[in-house]
Amino acid sequence: MSDIQHSDPDCIFCKLVSGKIPAKKVYEDEEIFAFHDINPWAPVHFLLIPKLHIPSMAQVGPEHAGLLGRMMALAPRLAQQEGCRPYPQGGFRLVCNTGGDGGQEVHHLHIHVIGGPRPWLKG
């Protein structure tokens, strides 16, 4: 059994999921939420998160394989929907910062989906 709590009342991304803080929504289903990053580094920059409060990739176990697989499988469709140009000239970058050394600032698992014509502010 996972000891991950469904929602953390102090977590900013849980507040976005519940609507307590407004977000520019890109996608939502029963288990996944996607929204524009508040501080984009590229023409397309949104975050794909599980609704479940998983702090980071470090807490992911085999029980999350289906959920993470569905998030990864959704990324290309949402990237195209949000304006990433087609592969191979276009494409996008997926980034999942984990922990302090990984540069993670918000401790609710998220995948950055970044794309659009360069130059970008970072990366």
Ligand code: 5GP
């Ligand atoms: P990390 O460094 O943890 O991988 O990235 C966290 C990301 O969340 C940053 O790119 C930051 O701009 C974004 N972010 C932080 N707070 C908010 C917020 O309240 N709303 C939105 N839309 N994005 C946020």
Ligand code: ZN
């Ligand atoms: Zn959370």
